[in-house]
Every structure is written in C-alpha cells, then in structure tokens.
Amino acid sequence: MINSILRFSAIFILLILFQVLVLNHIQFSGFVNPYVYIMIVLLLPSLTPSWVVLIISFLSGLVIDLFSGSPGMHASATLLAGFSRQYVLRIISPRDGYESGSDLSMAAYGFRWFFIYAAVIVLIHHTALFFLEVFRFTDFFRTIFRVLLSSFFTLGFILLISYYRKGR
Amino acid sequence: MRNLLNFLLKYNNLIVFLILEGIAFYWLAAGNSYHNSRMVKGTQGVTRGMEERLSNIRYFLNLREVNETLASENNALRNRLEQFTGQDNVRFISVSDSQFIQQYQYTSARVINNSVNKQKNFFTVNKGNRQGIKVDMAVADGKNVAGVIVSCSENFSIAISLLNLDFRLSARIKSNGYFGSLNWDGRNYRHAVLNEIPQHINVVIGDTIETTGYSAIFPEGMLVGKVSDLKKSGSDFYKITIELFTDFRNLQYVDVIGNLKRTEQLGLENQLQ
Numbered sequence: 001m002i003n004s005i006l007r008f009s010a011i012f013i014l015l016i017l018f019q020v021l022v023l024n025h026i027q028f029s030g031f032v033n034p035y036v037y038i039m040i041v042l043l044l045p046s047l048t049p050s051w052v053v054l055i056i057s058f059l060s061g062l063v064i065d066l067f068s069g070s071p072g073m074h075a076s077a078t079l080l081a082g083f084s085r086q087y088v089l090r091i092i093s094p095r096d097g098y099e100s101g102s103d104l105s106m107a108a109y110g111f112r113w114f115f116i117y118a119a120v121i122v123l124i125h126h127t128a129l130f131f132l133e134v135f136r137f138t139d140f141f142r143t144i145f146r147v148l149l150s151s152f153f154t155l156g157f158i159l160l161i162s163y164y165r166k167g168r
Numbered sequence: 169m170r171n172l173l174n175f176l177l178k179y180n181n182l183i184v185f186l187i188l189e190g191i192a193f194y195w196l197a198a199g200n201s202y203h204n205s206r207m208v209k210g211t212q213g214v215t216r217g218m219e220e221r222l223s224n225i226r227y228f229l230n231l232r233e234v235n236e237t238l239a240s241e242n243n244a245l246r247n248r249l250e251q252f253t254g255q256d257n258v259r260f261i262s263v264s265d266s267q268f269i270q271q272y273q274y275t276s277a278r279v280i281n282n283s284v285n286k287q288k289n290f291f292t293v294n295k296g297n298r299q300g301i302k303v304d305m306a307v308a309d310g311k312n313v314a315g316v317i318v319s320c321s322e323n324f325s326i327a328i329s330l331l332n333l334d335f336r337l338s339a340r341i342k343s344n345g346y347f348g349s350l351n352w353d354g355r356n357y358r359h360a361v362l363n364e365i366p367q368h369i370n371v372v373i374g375d376t377i378e379t380t381g382y383s384a385i386f387p388e389g390m391l392v393g394k395v396s397d398l399k400k401s402g403s404d405f406y407k408i409t410i411e412l413f414t415d416f417r418n419l420q421y422v423d424v425i426g427n428l429k430r431t432e433q434l435g436l437e438n439q440l441q
Binding site for chain 2: 070
C-alpha cells in the first residue's frame with residue numbers, strides 16, 4: 001500500500017515535470033500541444049476509490065494550471081476525464097475483470113485494451129480542454145481538428161512511455 | 169434523513185465531481201477575463217433572447233391590425249396622390265369630376281390563397297365585385313408587379329400570378345426605355361425572363377425593369393425586378409434573366425389597381441383596327 005503510494009507519487013511528479021518543463025515548450029505548428037500528464041489519471045490502480053481518482057485528477061490539473069497560467073482549464077478538463085474513467089473502465093473491462101491492486105498498464109492488460117482505454121480518456125480530456133480554451137462553438141470543426149491532432153500526439157507519447165515501462 | 173444520506177452515499181461520486189468542477193469553473197471565470205466576459209455575455213444573451221422573443225410574439229399578435237391600418241392609409245394616400253397628379257391635365261379636361269381626373273384607383277386586398285410551386289400559379293384575394301374589383305385589373309405588391317385579376321365573384325377574386333407560363337407583361341429597361349415582353353420560364357420563383365430586347369442595346373446587370381403601361385392594365389413605371397443575368401443567344405435578341413422584386417412566397421397585402429380610363433383607351437385603339 002505504502003509502496004504503491006510512493007511509486008505513484010513518483011509517477012505523478014515525473015509526469016508533471018515532464019509536462020511543465022518539456023512539453024509545454026513544444027509548439028508543433030501552433031496546432032499541436034500534447035498533454036501527456038493525463039497519464040496520471042490513466043495509471044491509477046484499478047481499486048482506487050473513485051473520489052480519490054477525482055481529487056487526484058483535480059490536483060494534477062490544478063498544478064498544470066498553476067504552471068501554465070491557465071486558471072481552471074486543465075483542472076476542469078482533467079476532472080472530467082477522472083470522472084469518466086470509472087465508466088470507461090466498466091464498459092471496456094476485460095473478460096476476467098480487473099485484478100485488484102494491479103496497475104492499469106499495458107504490461108498487465110495488453111496493447112489493444114490499453115490503447116482503447118487511453119484513446120477514450122485522452123479524447124474526453126482534450127475535447128473538454130480545447131473547447132474550454134476557445135470557450136465558444138464557432139469554428140467548431142477547427143477546434144475538433146485541433147483536438148484530434150493533439151490527441152494523436154498525446155496518445156503517441158503515452159504509448160511510447162508505456163512501451164518503455166513494459167520493456168523495463 | 170436516512171433517505172438523504174442514502175442518496176448522498178449513492179451519488180457521492182457525482183457530488184464530489186460537481187463540487188470540484190464548480191471550483192474549477194469558478195477559478196476559470198475568475199482567473200481569465202476572456203472566459204469571464206463570455207460567461208456574463210452568455211447569461212445575458214439567454215435572458216435578452218427570451219425578452220426579445222416575448223416582445224416579438226407581442227408584436228406579431230398585433231401585426232394584423234397594424235397591417236390593416238397601414239394598408240388602408242396607404243390606399244387613401246394613393247388615391248389622393250392620383251387626384252393631385254391628375255390635375256396637371258386640367259387644361260385638357262375641363263370637367264372637375266374626380267372620376268375623369270383620376271386615372272388609377274387603388275384598393276387594398278389580402279391574399280388568401282397563393283402558390284409558387286406550380287407551372288401555372290394563381291392567387292386569390294379577399295375582395296370581389298362588391299368591392300369594385302373587375303377583371304383585368306392589375307395587382308401590385310406595393311410598387312411591384314404581382315399579377316392581373318382574371319376572375320371575380322361577389323367577394324373574392326382570382327388573379328393570374330406573374331409566376332404563370334401564360335402571363336405576359338410589357339416591360340422596359342428603365343435606363344434606356346427599350347421594351348420587351350416579360351414572362352416566367354417556370355423554373356425559379358425568384359426569376360423571370362425578358363425577351364425581345366435587341367442585342368445592340370447596352371444592358372447592364374443590375375438594370376431596373378419597369379412596366380410600360382401599354383396594356384392599359386398596369387400603370388406606367390411599376391417596378392418588376394432587376395437584371396441578374398444576360399445571355400446572347402443565337403438570335404438577335406438577348407435572353408435577360410430578371411430577379412423579381414416581388415417575393416411571391418410572402419405575398420400578403422396587395423393593391424388592386426383599376427384603370428378608370430381603360431375603356432376609353434381601348435375604345436380609341438380599337439377604332440383603328
């Protein structure tokens with residue numbers, strides 16, 4: 001228990017630092033901003049109580065907001081992703097259920113499952129985030145295009161990191 | 169109390185979510201002036217939109233009376249105007265009977281049946297013989313041509329719409345006075361075709377087309393539409409497409425125009441034939 005909390009804190013800090021110090025300074029053509037910190041919500045163990053998931057996701061969004069000077073945006077988007085996590089998990093649950101206490105990682109449940117899981121959460125998060133950023137529905141398809149492009153890159157980063165963790 | 173607790177326990181997830189999301193949104197609105205102004209504007213937009221809709225409804229409910237007073241007022245003014253302009257001819261006609269000075273008599277009427285989607289369109293107006301409407305009177309929508317009365321009963325009349333393949337109108341180009349025959353080609357209710365304008369004449373897109381008054385039905389100079397497209401076909405004439413000023417889909421109040429001197433004009437013209 002303590003072990004997993006410590007490990008998770010390390011993941012939390014590493015991902016936040018990675019996001020704030022590296023990814024926030026990458027601008028691919030103004031359209032693409034990968035937000036890999038959403039992995040925090042993805043990787044929380046399956047038996048975490050849902051209110052803990054909510055609070056952790058809110059906190060991670062809050063920290064990102066503080067660093068990137070966008071009050072409330074990441075917090076609400078990440079919170080929404082954290083809220084929908086339990087429903088996503090219920091819908092795409094593997095045949096023999098989730099092992100209690102295990103990580104929701106690619107190593108534990110395979111590439112296909114992890115890909116779907118990550119893609120759904122990332123899409124929810126990015127849609128909320130980008131629409132909160134522009135805060136209007138004019139130029140709807142432009143925003144959707146930005147959502148899709150950034151989700152693609154975020155997903156790429158997440159899969160790369162997962163492969164690295166799996167191989168280790 | 170127990171129920172309430174059960175409820176809270178059951179939806180604790182949702183409640184935590186809503187509280188935190190509320191905090192996030194409050195932060196979003198407080199921290200970003202852009203989001204703040206858009207939220208304020210959004211809520212104002214909702215209330216203002218509702219007020220506007222309400223006042224629109226109120227306005228709409230009064231519309232019938234407003235229209236009727238406007239139409240009758242318009243009518244009286246037109247009749248008055250005709251009396252004044254007619255008096256220019258005072259040295260030709262020494263009789264002071266208004267029937268002889270005035271050439272056109274306007275009566276307002278309401279369109280109660282109308283179509284634009286057939287090839288031969290007619291519309292019905294709510295006045296007939298009893299109100300002084302006769303066959304071959306012109307029907308106008310304000311200053312714009314709409315049709316010609318073809319049949320009357322005691323209280324109703326049927327008019328042939330400009331949007332009828334059988335309708336012919338003598339029309340001319342306002343800028344240079346060349347006239348041709350206007351009819352509808354049966355395709356688009358917004359467009360008609362002007363024929364018999366020879367190709368050596370300079371026609372520009374946007375030119376206004378008006379009536380000639382040769383037929384003794386329409387007064388001279390009523391508006392028809394403006395040139396929207398012109399083609400030089402193989403013959404010597406242009407094929408001019410005209411965008412009509414009258415919106416036949418939205419024909420509500422029309423003026424029926426009687427030419428008081430029509431019989432006189434036609435009688436004179438028939439003597440020569």
